[in-house]
Structure formats: structure tokens, C-alpha cells
Amino acid sequence: MKKSLLSLSISLAILPLSAVTAVAEQSANARSIEQMVVIGSTENARNLPGSGAVVTAEQLETGVVTDINQALKTVPGIYIREEDGLGLRPNIGIRGATSERSEKITLMEDGVLIAPAPYSNPAAYYFPTAMRMSMFEVLKGAPLLRHGPQTTGGVVNMLSTPIPEEFGGSAVLSINQRGSTDIHAFVGGKKDGWGLSIETVQRDGDGFKDIDGTSDEPEYDISDYVVKLGWEDERQSVLLKLQRSDEVSNETYLGLTDDDFDNDPNRRYGLSSIDEMDNDHKGVNLTHIFQWSNTVTSTATIYRNEFSRDWFKYDAKSGDFYDVNGSKLIDAANAGNIDAQNILDGTVAENKLEYKHNNRDYISQGLQFNFDIDFGDHQFAVGARAHHDEMDRFQPVEEYNQLATGELEYVPPAVVAVDDVSGSNNRVEHADALTGWFVDSWQVNDELNVNLALRYEDIKSSRKQYGTTARTDAPTKTSNDTSIWLPGVSFTYDLSDQWQVLAGVHKGFSPLGGGAKDNEDPEESKNWEAGVRFNNNSVFVEAIAFYSDFFNKTENCSVGSECSNGAESGTLVGGDARISGVELQVSTIISAGEFNLPIDVAYTYTDAKYTEDSTEKDFLSGYLLKDVPEQIASVRVGLEHDSGWNNYLVAKYIDGMCSVAGCNDKEGEFLETESLFVADFISRIQLEENVEVFLKTENIFDTQHIVSRSPDGARPNKPRTTSIGVKYDF
Numbered sequence: 001m002k003k004s005l006l007s008l009s010i011s012l013a014i015l016p017l018s019a020v021t022a023v024a025e026q027s028a029n030a031r032s033i034e035q036m037v038v039i040g041s042t043e044n045a046r047n048l049p050g051s052g053a054v055v056t057a058e059q060l061e062t063g064v065v066t067d068i069n070q071a072l073k074t075v076p077g078i079y080i081r082e083e084d085g086l087g088l089r090p091n092i093g094i095r096g097a098t099s100e101r102s103e104k105i106t107l108m109e110d111g112v113l114i115a116p117a118p119y120s121n122p123a124a125y126y127f128p129t130a131m132r133m134s135m136f137e138v139l140k141g142a143p144l145l146r147h148g149p150q151t152t153g154g155v156v157n158m159l160s161t162p163i164p165e166e167f168g169g170s171a172v173l174s175i176n177q178r179g180s181t182d183i184h185a186f187v188g189g190k191k192d193g194w195g196l197s198i199e200t201v202q203r204d205g206d207g208f209k210d211i212d213g214t215s216d217e218p219e220y221d222i223s224d225y226v227v228k229l230g231w232e233d234e235r236q237s238v239l240l241k242l243q244r245s246d247e248v249s250n251e252t253y254l255g256l257t258d259d260d261f262d263n264d265p266n267r268r269y270g271l272s273s274i275d276e277m278d279n280d281h282k283g284v285n286l287t288h289i290f291q292w293s294n295t296v297t298s299t300a301t302i303y304r305n306e307f308s309r310d311w312f313k314y315d316a317k318s319g320d321f322y323d324v325n326g327s328k329l330i331d332a333a334n335a336g337n338i339d340a341q342n343i344l345d346g347t348v349a350e351n352k353l354e355y356k357h358n359n360r361d362y363i364s365q366g367l368q369f370n371f372d373i374d375f376g377d378h379q380f381a382v383g384a385r386a387h388h389d390e391m392d393r394f395q396p397v398e399e400y401n402q403l404a405t406g407e408l409e410y411v412p413p414a415v416v417a418v419d420d421v422s423g424s425n426n427r428v429e430h431a432d433a434l435t436g437w438f439v440d441s442w443q444v445n446d447e448l449n450v451n452l453a454l455r456y457e458d459i460k461s462s463r464k465q466y467g468t469t470a471r472t473d474a475p476t477k478t479s480n481d482t483s484i485w486l487p488g489v490s491f492t493y494d495l496s497d498q499w500q501v502l503a504g505v506h507k508g509f510s511p512l513g514g515g516a517k518d519n520e521d522p523e524e525s526k527n528w529e530a531g532v533r534f535n536n537n538s539v540f541v542e543a544i545a546f547y548s549d550f551f552n553k554t555e556n557c558s559v560g561s562e563c564s565n566g567a568e569s570g571t572l573v574g575g576d577a578r579i580s581g582v583e584l585q586v587s588t589i590i591s592a593g594e595f596n597l598p599i600d601v602a603y604t605y606t607d608a609k610y611t612e613d614s615t616e617k618d619f620l621s622g623y624l625l626k627d628v629p630e631q632i633a634s635v636r637v638g639l640e641h642d643s644g645w646n647n648y649l650v651a652k653y654i655d656g657m658c659s660v661a662g663c664n665d666k667e668g669e670f671l672e673t674e675s676l677f678v679a680d681f682i683s684r685i686q687l688e689e690n691v692e693v694f695l696k697t698e699n700i701f702d703t704q705h706i707v708s709r710s711p712d713g714a715r716p717n718k719p720r721t722t723s724i725g726v727k728y729d730f
Contacts, residue, residue, distance in 0.1 A: 036110040036112075036159060036287075037135075037137065037157070038139050038146070039052050039054055039137045039157075040054075041054060042056060045137075046540060047492065047500070048139075048492075049449055049451035049502060050140060050142055050144065050490050051139075051141050051529060052137065052138055052141075052143075054135060054137050054138075055071050055074075055135065057134045060133065060134070060136075061727075062638070062646065063680075063682060064174065064682055064723070064725065065130055065131070066130060066182055067086060067088075068087055068092070068127060068136075069082060069087040069090055070130070070680075072092065072138070073634055073650065074650065076584065076585055076604045077094055077546075077604050078094055078154075078604075078632075079092070079098075079099050079606075079628055079632065079657075080092055080654075081093075081099045081657070081673075082707045082708055083708055084715075085707075086207070086718065087127075087130070088251065088277075089125055089127060090127055091708075092105060094138070094140060095153045096508070096548040096550065096577075097150060098626060099627045100123070101122075101123035101125070102123075102124040102156075103115065103122040103124065103150075104150055104510055105156060106118075106149065106150045106151070106154070106155040106156070107156055107158075108157045108158065109128050109157075109158045109283075110159060110241065110285065112301060113387070114126075115364070116305075116307045116364065116389075117362045118364060119387065119389050119461065119514075120390060120391055120429045120431035120461055121360075121362065121391040121513060122150070122511075122513070125279070125307075125309055125360075126281050126307045126309070126362075129201045129222065129224040130158075131182065131203075132160060132201050132226060133158045133159060133160060133161070134159050134160065134161050134162060135158075136156065136158055136159070137157040137159070138155070138156055139154055139155040139157070140153070140155075140546075141504050141527075141546075142451060142489060142490035142504035142506035142527075142529075143439075143451055143490060143504075145437065145453040145455040145486055145506055146437055148435060148455060148486075148509075149510075150509075150510055150511075151486055151506070151507075151510075152508030152510055152523070152525050152527060152550075153508075160199075160226060160241070161186055161197065161199055161226070163189070163190060163195040163197040163230055164190070165190055166189055166190070167187075167188070167189030168187070168188075168189060168730055169185065169729075169730055170185070170186060170727065171185040172185070173725055173726055174723045174724065174725025175725065176721055177722050177723075178207075178208065178721070180203075180205035180723075181205075182201075182202075182723075183203075184200075184201050186198065186199035190230075193233055194230070195230035196229055197227070197228045198225075198226075198227055199225070199226040200225050201224040202223055204220075204221055205219060205220045205221070205222075207219060208266055208718060208719055208721070209266045209267065209268045210264075210267060211268045211270060211273050212268065212273075212345070213346060213406045213407065214270070218250035219249070219250050220247065220249035221247070222247045222249075223245060224244075225243070225244050227243075228240070236289060238286070238289075240285070241286075241287075242283070242284055243281070243282070244280075244281070246278075246279065246281070248276065250277075251275065251277050252268065252272035252275035252313050253275075253314070253711040253712045254269055254271060254272040254313070254314055254316055254712050254713060255708075255711070255714050255715045256268075256269075256714045256715070257330055257333045257334050257344070257713065258334060258670060258706070261706060265705075266704075266716060266719060269345075270346040270402075270408070271346070271408075272313070274312070274355065274400075275312060275355075277310075277311045279307065279309035279311075282305070282306045282307075283303070283304070283305040284303065285301055285303045286302050286303075287299065287300065287301040288301075295375065296371060296372070296374075297371070297372045298369065299369065299370050300370075302366075302367045303365060304363070304365040305363070305365070306361075306362070306363055307361070307362040307364075308360070308362070309359070310357050310359040311359075312355060312358070313356065313358065314354075315397070316329045316330060329343060329344060329712075330712055331670070345406075346402060346406025348404060349402060349403055349404045350401070351402075352399050352411070353399065353402055353408075354399060356425075359395055360392065361391070361392045362390070362391050362392075363389060364387075364388075365387070366387035367385065367386050368384070368385035368386075368387075369383050370382065370383030377442060378441070379441040379442075379443075380438070381437070381441075382437070382438050383436070384437070385433075386434055387431075387432070387435065388431070388432050389430070389431050390428065390429065390431070391428070391429045391514060392428050393424075393425065393428070393429075394421060395421065395425035395426070396421050398410070398411075420469060422466060422468060424465065426469070427463055427464060428463070428464045429463045429464075429514025430461065430463075430514060432460045432461075433458065433459045433460075434457075434458045435455070435456065436455070436456045437454065437455045437456070438452075438453070438454045439451065440453075447494040447495075448491060448492075448494075449491060449493075450489070450490075450491045452489055453488040453489070453490075454487050454488075455486040455487075456484070457511075459480075459511055460479070460480075460481050461479065461481075461513065462479040462480075463478045464476070464477055478516070478517045479518065480512055481518075482511065484522070484524075485507075486506065488504065488506025489504060489505060490503065490504025490506070491503060491504065498535060498536045499532070499533070499534055500532070500533040501530075501531070501532050501533075502529075502530065502532075502533070503528075503531075504529055505526065505528045505529075507525070507526060507527070508524065508525035508527050508548065509523070521551075522552065523551070523552050523553060524550070524551045525548050525550045527546070528546065528548075529544055529545065529547070530544070531545060531583075538588060538589065539588045540587045541585070542583075542584070542585040543582065543584050544583045544584075545580070545581070545582050545583075546581055547578070547579070548578065549576075550576060550579070551576055552575070553610065553625070575611075575612045575613075575619055576610065576612045577609060579606065579608040580606075581604060581606035581607060582603075582605045584601075586600070586601040594642045594643075595639060595640065596638070597637065597638060597639060598636075598637070598638040598640065599635075599638075600636040600637075601634070603633045604631070605631055606628055606629070606631075608624060608628040609624055610622070610623045610625070610661065610662075619662065620662065620665065622664075622665060623662030624661065625658065625661055626663075628657055628658070629654050629655035630655045630657075631655045634650070634651065634652040634653070635649075635650070636651075637649045637650075644686025645683075645684070645686070646684045646685075647683045648683075649680070650682070651677070651678070652677070653675070653677045656673045656674045658671065658672050659671055659672055659710060671709075672709075673705075673706050673708060673709060674705035674706045676703065676705045676707055676717060677701075678699045678703060679699070679701060680697065680699065680700065681696070681697045681700050690728060690729040691727070691728055691729075692726070692727045693725070693726050694724070694726075695723070695724050696723050696724075696725075697721070697722045697723075698720065699717065703717075704719055
């Protein structure tokens with residue numbers, strides 16, 4: 001299968017055909033060098049035969065957005081479980097797609113799959129730098145079948161900074177009270193059909209936590225570079241995009257006990273002082289767009305992404321303590337075990353603490369092509385993608401002793417162990433996928449638009465797990481082959497110039513991953529939505545109800561996001577589940593003399609439960625799903641003045657949510673997170689035509705609660721943080 005996919009990629013890549021992400025909803029010129037959108041504009045989002053949202057470049061700029069959690073906090077239907085408070089590795093869920101490492105949603109950058117290994121290992125340990133994005137798109141409902149492979153909850157597409165039409169650029173510098181600096185700069189332009197841009201983001205941050213036994217704060221250092229080279233004439237365009245980024249961050253999996261969190265939520269145990277994530281990402285995309293006629297346009301993209309990471313960190317499920325007590329260190333301390341608490345505090349000596357190199361290499365590559373065909377009342381999108389991805393996991397362990405002073409002492413191995421990296425720490429996983437789609441946006445009459453979608457996925461996945469470090473043994477093998485058709489239909493109907501109704505239904509699907517076995521079935525769902533819109537050009541209101549009926553609701557297990565049964569690898573199949581809810585949006589702009597007051601309100605209610613007993617997996621009907629809050633609400637209010645002095649307040653509330661499935665029906669104090677309300681304030685002043693200064697305070701009330709219990713203990717949101725900066729355009 002792998003050879004056939006590569007052959008297909010080479011064959012198609014040399015054709016002047018086309019590929020990738022332009023869809024029927026796109027309104028941009030077909031000959032544009034960059035044509036990667038799935039929605040395109042706020043206006044398009046408000047007329048979709050589905051539901052969606054666009055976070056525009058203006059909103060990103062005015063909000064001084066530095067991470068994906070900030071970018072999406074005002075979008076309805078999205079569940080975000082924070083982990084490090086910095087947005088480095090987000091956990092994003094949409095409707096029925098739970099948020100473990102954002103692996104149940106389709107993540108794209110410029111229309112290209114961007115998860116490390118979208119089919120075999122989609123967990124987003126790499127996430128694109130939000131500061132270099134010009135727009136974020138979120139697509140839900142039946143139209144998402146144009147994309148995939150995750151087709152239940154939704155699609156998040158990130159649009160990188162486009163090549164400027166005229167030569168110019170911009171530089172933004174900000175610094176916060178802890179000494180962290182963020183720099184974003186780009187320069188470029190177009191001339192005689194050619195376009196070039198160079199862009200970089202440099203983030204040098206001091207974290208907000210204090211590590212026991214040291215005055216050092218956990219730091220992070222991120223460098224990201226993008227180069228784009230484009231060419232276009234009257235009928236076609238070519239775009240080459242090169243990207244390279246690296247990150248070193250002193251982040252850990254070790255959280256806090258609840259008592260320690262209550263005393264100081266920003267504390268970190270000395271056990272985690274040597275923990276460090278080190279990763280590197282490289283990407284290349286080559287896109288060709290050709291306008292065959294006034295009615296037919298094709299797009300083709302060939303892409304390859306490489307990602308390597310080594311997250312060296314304390315393994316809370318290792319060592320003599322775990323062997324004796326049979327639980328994690330944090331769990332034992334929460335239960336009142338004094339020995340466990342003393343180890344965490346660093347007041348007693350403890351030998352043979354294990355620190356693992358969570359070392360993995362990923363490859364994701366493929367070719368995708370698409371034809372957009374305009375038949376007047378019918379707007380067709382027809383295309384296919386051949387994709388291959390893989391993950392190589394090799395995780396050696398080092399040992400340290402904790403001294404009675406709390407210091408860590410490296411323990412060199414007395415004898416070189418030949419077979420010390422084996423089993424789940426030594427494996428390779430692959431996936432090959434062939435995908436096709438057909439979409440027809442049919443304007444039946446002036447009032448009725450019908451969107452018909454059909455997607456096909458053929459996925460072959462496999463795992464080889466080795467018992468020796470040198471991989472000289474015969475590995476244990478598992479494999480899975482899945483073929484599935486995914487139909488969907490949706491419509492909009494204009495009741496008047498101001499009122500519109502919409503509805504749709506589609507079949508959802510989530511691949512099992514590289515470790516799936518022959519007898520395992522993927523997660524499938526039937527998804528309905530229906531709603532109403534009002535738009536009189538000054539006020540926009542949207543109310544959408546959604547309902548998803550799941551067969552084989554699954555959880556993907558990892559150390560960073562354990563399954564509800566405690567598993568750290570593989571897939572947990574929980575059985576049937578139903579998710580229903582309502583999403584509301586209200587947007588308006590009030591004019592008052594020299595002031596404008598933009599107001600955006602969003603609210604989401606979700607009821608997510610299992611609907612059948614599965615006692616062998618400890619799931620019962622009525623159990624709440626993990627990582628799905630019942631209520632989320634956000635408000636964004638601006639006060640803009642003609643002088644260029646603009647102020648914004650962004651507030652968000654999120655309910656507490658289950659850390660394990662069924663927290664509503666299980667005994668225990670440590671099974672759910674806490675509800676949280678935070679508000680940010682931003683003020684911007686235009687000093688000159690090309691110079692602007694800004695001040696931003698995040699979490700102005702300095703409220704911190706337990707926003708996550710995964711991985712390994714209670715974790716806080718970011719405390720109050722104030723930054724100042726300047727933006728210079730040239």
C-alpha cells in the first residue's frame with residue numbers, strides 16, 4: 001500500500017492539476033497564489049449550510065493573541081482543557097469530539113493536515129505557532145465531510161500570513177512582567193507575477209511556576225520560521241512554503257495534590273526540576289492552482305511534515321513506591337499517604353526514581369487534489385488524497401535518587417543493559433490512507449441551498465512492538481484495515497432577507513490509530529444539527545441545536561491523557577453514547593458619536609453521556625463523558641474611538657468537567673476539574689500611521705482553579721499577566 005501511495009503521489013504531482021483546500025464556500029479569486037480556506041470570511045460563516053466561525057486577522061491583532069486557546073475562546077461549541085497555562089500543547093474538543101490532545105478533531109494549516117501523524121498518532125504534541133497565523137476557521141456539521149479524517153466534531157484550519165500584495169512588512173514586540181518576550185516579524189511582496197515573504201516568531205518565556213529547591217522558573221524558548229515563494233499568471237499559480245520550528249520548554253507531566261494546589265497553585269515539586277521538552281518540526285508544501293476555464297479550477301498540493309520530540313520527564317508511575325502502593329504518587333498523596341507526600345515535598349530520600357526520554361519521530365506526507373466546478377446552480381468540489389504517516393517510539397529510562405535535601409542525583413547504570421528498551425517503549429506504527437470526496441452545493445432556487453457531501457476513507461494501520469533495544473527480535477504485530485463511506489446532507493432556507501433556517505445530518509468517523517487490532521471497529525456516529533439565523537447587517541443572531549448518536553465511543557489512551565480506565569496506550573472502546581446541546585451567538589456593533597462598541601456573545605450547552613452498560617470496561621449508562629463541560633460562555637466587548645484608541649474586554653466562563661468518564665456516578669474527590677471565570681483587558685493606541693502601542697492584562701482578577709487533572713495531578717490556568725508592546729508597519 002505504501003509503495004502504491006508514493007507512486008500515485010509522484011504521478012499526480014507532475015501533472016498541472018490540482019488539489020487541496022479550496023471549497024465551494026470560497027469566494028476568493030481562483031488564480032490567487034494562496035487559496036487554502038475552508039470558509040473564507042465571517043460573512044461566509046454566517047451563511048453556511050452547516051455551522052462555523054472565523055477568527056479574523058483583525059480580532060487576532062486587537063486581542064494580541066499568542067496561543068490557540070486565546071484565539072478560540074470566543075467560538076461556540078469548542079471545549080478547551082488547558083494543561084500548561086501557556087497553550088503549548090492544547091487539548092481542543094468540538095461537540096462530540098473530546099479534547100485529548102486535540103486528536104478527535106481535524107487540524108490543518110493552510111488546508112494541509114498538521115497533526116504529527118493524523119491517522120496513526122494524531123495527538124497534537126506539535127501545534128503551529130498561533131502568532132504567525134492570519135486567520136482561524138472552525139467548521140462543523142455536514143460540510144466538514146469535505147475534510148477529514150476526523151469527521152464527528154469539527155475542523156480547525158489555521159491560515160498562515162499571506163504574501164503581501166505590495167512590498168512591506170510588520171514587526172511586533174511585547175514583554176511581560178516576568179521578562180518573557182514575544183517577537184513576530186515578516187517582510188515580503190509581489191512583483192511581475194512573483195511573490196516572496198519571510199517570517200519569524202521568537203518566543204523567550206519565563207513560566208509562572210516556582211520549582212521547589214531552586215530560584216529558577218520553568219522557561220520556554222520557541223523559534224519559528226516560514227518562507228513562501230509564489231508565482232502566478234493569468235491562469236495559474238504555484239506556491240512553495242517552507243517551515244521550520246523548534247521548542248525547548250521546561251514542562252512536566254507532574255501536577256499537584258489538591259492540598260498543595262490550595263496552598264500555592266503555581267508550585268512545582270523538585271522532582272520535576274529536570275523535566276524538559278525538546279522538539280523540532282519541518283514542513284514543506286508545494287501547491288499548484290490552474291484555471292482550466294471560467295467554470296473549472298483545479299488545485300494540487302504535495303506536502304511533507306517531519307516532527308521529532310524528546311520529552312524527558314519524571315514518570316510518576318515508576319519506582320519502588322509505585323510497585324509497593326499500586327497507584328500514582330499524586331493519587332497516593334491525595335489519599336493521605338504521608339510517605340508519598342514526603343517524597344513529593346523532597347524531605348525524604350527516595351531511590352530509583354525513573355525519568356523517561358519520551359522520544360518519538362513522526363512523518364506525515366501525501367498528495368491531495370481537488371476540482372472546483374461551477375455549473376451555475378451547482379457548485380461541485382471533487383477530489384482525493386493519498387496519505388502516509390508513521391511514528392517511531394523509542395523511550396529509554398534514566399534513574400535518579402532523591403537525596404534527603406531534595407536534590408536529584410543521577411545514577412549511572414552499573415551494568416550496560418542490552419534489552420532495557422522494550423514493549424510499549426519500543427515500537428513503530430504506520431498508517432496509509434486513500435481518501436475521496438464529492439460535494440455539491442446546489443442552489444435549488446433563490447431561497448433554498450442544498451449541500452450534498454460524500455466521503456470515502458480506506459485506512460490500513462499497523463504496529464510493530466519490539467522486545468529488544470536493538471530491534472533484532474521478531475516484533476509483536478497488530479494491524480487494522482478500515483473502509484467506510486460517510487454521507488451527509490444539509491441545507492439553508494431563506495425565510496426573508498433577514499431570517500434563515502438550516503439543518504443537516506451526516507455520518508461521523510474517528511480512526512482507531514496505529515495500534516488498532518483486527519477485531520476492533522472505529523468510532524462512528526450519526527450527527528444532526530438544526531438552527532435559525534437572524535441578520536439585518538447590524539445584528540447577527542444564531543441558535544443551533546446539535547445531536548450526536550455514537551456507536552463505539554472511544555478514548556485514545558496516552559500518558560498525557562490517560563483513558564478513563566487508567567490505560568496509557570491503545571484505545572478504550574466505551575460503547576454507545578449520545579451528545580446533545582445548543583450553541584448561541586450574538587454579534588452587533590453599537591455606534592455612539594465618535595465611539596463604536598462591538599459586542600460578541602457566545603454560549604454552549606452540552607449533555608454528553610454513555611447510553612449503554614459496558615460492565616467489563618466499567619462503563620455504565622448515564623456516565624458523563626470526560627473532558628466535556630456542560631456550559632461555556634464568552635463575551636467580547638470593545639470600545640473603539642476614531643482617534644485610534646481602542647479597548648477590549650474578553651471574558652469566558654467554563655464549567656468543571658469530568659477527568660474520567662462517569663465522575664457523576666463514582667465515589668471520589670479527585671475526578672473532576674473546577675469551574676473557571678477569567679477576563680482579559682486589552683488597550684491599543686495608534687501613535688502614528690504605522691506605529692501602535694498596546695497593553696494587555698490576562699486574568700485581570702487573578703483567579704486560578706484546577707483546570708485539568710491530566711496528566712498526573714491538579715494543574716492551574718495562567719495567573720494575572722500583564723504585557724506591553726509595540727507594532728511597527730513598514
